[in-house]
Amino acid sequence: MALSATGEPEVVLRLVGITKRFGTLLANDSVSLTLHAGEVLALLGENGAGKTTLMNILFGHYVADEGTIEAFGRPLPPGSPRAALEAGIGMVHQHFTLADNLSVLDNVTVGTESLWRIRSDRRAARARLLELAQRFGLEVRPDAVVADLSVGERQRVEILKALYRDARILILDEPTAVLTPQESASLFDTLRRLTADGLAVVFISHKMNEVFAASDTVAVLRAGKLVATHATSDTDRTRLAELMVGRAVTPAAPQPLAAGEPVLELSHVTVASDHGRPLLDAVDLAVRRRQVIGIAGVSGNGQTALAELVSGLVHAEAGSVTLKGAPVERADPAAMIRLGVARIPEDRHSAGLVGAMTVWENLIAERYRAPAFSRLGILRRGAARTYARRVIADFDVRCPGPEARTQTLSGGNMQKLILGRTLAHKPDLILASQPTRGLDIGAVSYVHGRLLEARAAGAGVLLISEDLDEILALADSIAVIHRGRLTPLLPNGRASISQLGLLMAGHWDILPEILDAA
Amino acid sequence: MRLEPRADSPLALQVFAPVGAVVAALALCAALVAWTGAPVLRAYGLLIEGALGSRFALTETLTRATPLILTGLAVAVAFRAKLWNIGAEGQLYMGALAAVVVGGGMLDLPAWLLIPLVLLAGMAAGGVTLLGPAVLKVRFGVDEVVTTLLLNFVVLLLVSMLLEGPLKDPMGMGWPQSAPVIAAAELPKLVARTRLHAGLAIALGLAVLLWLMDTRTIWGYENRAVGANPRAAAFAGMPVTWIMLRTALLSGGLAGLAGAAEVCGLKGYLTLDLSPGFGYSGIVVAMLAQLHPLGVVGAALFIAAVFVGADAMSRAMPVPNYIADVMVATSLLCMLVAGLLTRYRLRRG
Numbered sequence: 001m002a003l004s005a006t007g008e009p010e011v012v013l014r015l016v017g018i019t020k021r022f023g024t025l026l027a028n029d030s031v032s033l034t035l036h037a038g039e040v041l042a043l044l045g046e047n048g049a050g051k052t053t054l055m056n057i058l059f060g061h062y063v064a065d066e067g068t069i070e071a072f073g074r075p076l077p078p079g080s081p082r083a084a085l086e087a088g089i090g091m092v093h094q095h096f097t098l099a100d101n102l103s104v105l106d107n108v109t110v111g112t113e114s115l116w117r118i119r120s121d122r123r124a125a126r127a128r129l130l131e132l133a134q135r136f137g138l139e140v141r142p143d144a145v146v147a148d149l150s151v152g153e154r155q156r157v158e159i160l161k162a163l164y165r166d167a168r169i170l171i172l173d174e175p176t177a178v179l180t181p182q183e184s185a186s187l188f189d190t191l192r193r194l195t196a197d198g199l200a201v202v203f204i205s206h207k208m209n210e211v212f213a214a215s216d217t218v219a220v221l222r223a224g225k226l227v228a229t230h231a232t233s234d235t236d237r238t239r240l241a242e243l244m245v246g247r248a249v250t251p252a253a254p255q256p257l258a259a260g261e262p263v264l265e266l267s268h269v270t271v272a273s274d275h276g277r278p279l280l281d282a283v284d285l286a287v288r289r290r291q292v293i294g295i296a297g298v299s300g301n302g303q304t305a306l307a308e309l310v311s312g313l314v315h316a317e318a319g320s321v322t323l324k325g326a327p328v329e330r331a332d333p334a335a336m337i338r339l340g341v342a343r344i345p346e347d348r349h350s351a352g353l354v355g356a357m358t359v360w361e362n363l364i365a366e367r368y369r370a371p372a373f374s375r376l377g378i379l380r381r382g383a384a385r386t387y388a389r390r391v392i393a394d395f396d397v398r399c400p401g402p403e404a405r406t407q408t409l410s411g412g413n414m415q416k417l418i419l420g421r422t423l424a425h426k427p428d429l430i431l432a433s434q435p436t437r438g439l440d441i442g443a444v445s446y447v448h449g450r451l452l453e454a455r456a457a458g459a460g461v462l463l464i465s466e467d468l469d470e471i472l473a474l475a476d477s478i479a480v481i482h483r484g485r486l487t488p489l490l491p492n493g494r495a496s497i498s499q500l501g502l503l504m505a506g507h508w509d510i511l512p513e514i515l516d517a518a
Numbered sequence: 519m520r521l522e523p524r525a526d527s528p529l530a531l532q533v534f535a536p537v538g539a540v541v542a543a544l545a546l547c548a549a550l551v552a553w554t555g556a557p558v559l560r561a562y563g564l565l566i567e568g569a570l571g572s573r574f575a576l577t578e579t580l581t582r583a584t585p586l587i588l589t590g591l592a593v594a595v596a597f598r599a600k601l602w603n604i605g606a607e608g609q610l611y612m613g614a615l616a617a618v619v620v621g622g623g624m625l626d627l628p629a630w631l632l633i634p635l636v637l638l639a640g641m642a643a644g645g646v647t648l649l650g651p652a653v654l655k656v657r658f659g660v661d662e663v664v665t666t667l668l669l670n671f672v673v674l675l676l677v678s679m680l681l682e683g684p685l686k687d688p689m690g691m692g693w694p695q696s697a698p699v700i701a702a703a704e705l706p707k708l709v710a711r712t713r714l715h716a717g718l719a720i721a722l723g724l725a726v727l728l729w730l731m732d733t734r735t736i737w738g739y740e741n742r743a744v745g746a747n748p749r750a751a752a753f754a755g756m757p758v759t760w761i762m763l764r765t766a767l768l769s770g771g772l773a774g775l776a777g778a779a780e781v782c783g784l785k786g787y788l789t790l791d792l793s794p795g796f797g798y799s800g801i802v803v804a805m806l807a808q809l810h811p812l813g814v815v816g817a818a819l820f821i822a823a824v825f826v827g828a829d830a831m832s833r834a835m836p837v838p839n840y841i842a843d844v845m846v847a848t849s850l851l852c853m854l855v856a857g858l859l860t861r862y863r864l865r866r867g
Contacts, residue, residue: 369736
């Protein structure tokens with residue numbers, strides 16, 4: 001840490017008693033934080049704990065109801081992102097704010113030049129950009145168009161954008177959500193170089209690994225309150241998880257089971273795209289009963305197409321899909337449901353549920369034509385509500401009742417609703433597509449537990465996830481997806497995390513080495 | 519000032535919203551009435567009297583409301599499924615056209631058989647008219663706002679051509695009008711010696727039926743799901759394309775029925791001024807009703823009363839009857855704001 005003249009690390013940022021309400025919701029409850037030069041502070045908390053709200057207040061997107069912020073000893077005027085920028089605070093949002101059609105250099109310099117100058121000094125700008133990039137290990141091509149960059153590269157551009165504006169405090173909102181393990185490692189390396197240079201970094205996270213990999217100090221938020229601040233080296237995972245959730249958490253662990261007969265077989269399946277490269281390219285895969293097959297990969301490599309194929313939303317252009325030994329002709333969602341496929345969509349808001357409709361209406365959405373729920377075209381609303389009450393109880397959905405509008409539920413409860421809708425019917429195959437994305441630890445362990453329970457009951461589970469930790473925790477075997485192609489199944493544990501990371505990045509030349517190791 | 523979403527919108531608020539919107543609209547329009555120099559309260563008094571104050575006024579308002587209920591239902595049904603049908607006017611004329619063709623003496627049947635047949639023909643013609651744009655939408659993604667709107671003019675020109683040509687009444691003194699429907703195709707009157715006809719009963723019955731369909735049947739369930747989130751509906755295995763097409767048939771059919779009922783219940787024959795924009799007013803009715811089938815009845819009665827009452831008022835005072843258009847338009851704007859306020863809360867800061 002950089003030390004001030006007195007030998008104490010210089011305080012660069014001081015938040016005192018920050019309180020923010022949205023209606024009746026207390027998003028931040030008198031939160032006080034200090035950040036020192038050269039420090040990486042991890043802001044840890046579940047979804048909805050108030051992490052992003054707090055940082056948005058710091059950056060001037062929101063105005064706090066109470067409390068003050070001081071940056072470098074001077075009070076920061078509330079509600080002004082410009083003042084925050086001028087005070088040396090830079091923010092890298094979870095969803096990047098880059099102009100896709102502009103070059104890296106243009107994206108970095110935009111807004112920093114006076115409108116009144118006819119010619120901008122691009123040569124100096126480029127030199128400065130390259131100097132920053134080199135100093136902090138943020139390799140970029142200044143003339144590349146942002147649309148052509150990978151997610152990791154875009155994030156580097158975002159960080160450079162902040163540094164170019166002389167940021168001395170950098171805020172990163174869930175920076176690793178979209179990165180491969182290697183890219184994350186390189187990001188943490190950059191963070192170390194930044195702090196060595198005297199910058200201070202706040203990064204928001206709900207992943208424990210990153211906290212230990214990258215932070216000096218960890219602050220835990222729960223339900224808007226700051227519940228603890230520790231030096232990272234003084235604490236451990238279990239302790240932090242308890243602080244985050246407020247109670248002890250036991251991670252789900254699969255018990256060893258003998259896999260049964262195959263329920264889903266894909267043979268040389270190709271799914272075409274509208275332009276060029278197919279979304280799925282001659283994919284072979286088999287999922288057996290009492291088995292979790294994990295599909296690992298960086299987002300956008302064909303996971304969506306694979307999920308849509310098994311959901312019945314898209315068709316294979318070539319190759320064959322076999323369910324429980326019988327080939328599937330003309331699949332559609334209704335047919336897949338009839339064949340015993342439980343589908344958990346990757347986007348529960350837009351594909352899983354109709355937010356404007358009630359809980360009971362959503363719970364019967366996949367089987368409202370069954371005699372249990374309708375007769376001669378008339379809905380049996382009483383029966384449907386009774387059924388809904390049972391599922392709500394069985395799956396611990398926290399909601400006012402069957403008549404509640406689904407959009408008022410939290411993400412975790414929406415996911416429980418979808419689990420209840422699909423798992424209550426003893427499925428043969430479960431397609432779980434990003435089943436815990438955006439969920440907090442408590443809900444994650446619930447979902448994992450339910451999936452493993454279904455596995456023990458004889459279902460095959462196809463788990464598609466961008467969260468490698470999730471796959472390593474649940475899967476019996478793992479296949480890596482890259483550009484629509486799938487590696488052979490690797491028993492969990494066969495490939496190391498770094499090997500999986502290389503496969504995710506497309507270095508399939510290491511495959512023989514992994515396969516031969518057996 | 520900022521808008522914050524409300525967690526729930528209480529029923530009282532939802533009922534109060536349209537009432538408040540109408541009151542606000544009347545208050546705003548009072549300024550225009552005052553501008554003409556007429557005393558505001560007396561003007562509104564005359565308007566209300568002209569719309570509701572006598573047997574004649576009341577039946578005229580109800581007569582006027584009949585096609586508005588039907589076109590309002592047509593629009594509400596379509597909009598709920600996010601099918602933006604702006605073509606109720608054209609579908610209404612197609613329904614009227616079918617009515618004069620089928621009811622014009624081509625079939626010699628007793629009234630109990632001919633009337634349902636004529637009305638069904640009108641519905642079919644209206645439904646098929648909307649089916650085209652709906653197919654283009656689900657198949658090729660063609661924007662139905664454009665196609666349904668423009669189809670209105672195509673239909674009007676088609677009707678005009680037919681009225682000048684093959685359908686022209688030889689006894690019509692040269693006017694571009696069709697031959698009248700035969701007596702067996704005329705709808706019975708509801709009140710003797712007035713213009714009020716059985717079309718009103720049909721419209722009210724359909725409003726109740728549609729409400730029941732919406733809340734009690736799997737059809738209504740599917741329609742609401744597709745309207746609120748077509749992606750989730752498709753994911754859950756609902757036949758989204760078929761639901762869209764069947765909604766189009768129903769919506770167009772209701773507008774076509776409005777045309778057939780106007781011909782068989784009121785006018786007797788088809789002219790190019792059969793509808794003073796009932797199809798377009800149907801959009802206003804549906805929006806005022808917040809797309810609720812029973813709300814449509816109330817909204818249609820309100821708009822009909824404003825038009826009928828403003829006519830009466832303008833005969834007695836120097837206020838032009840165009841004020842009716844302004845009042846209806848202002849009500850719609852106020853309703854949009856009121857609808858927003860039922861879903862959001864206004865906050866300072």
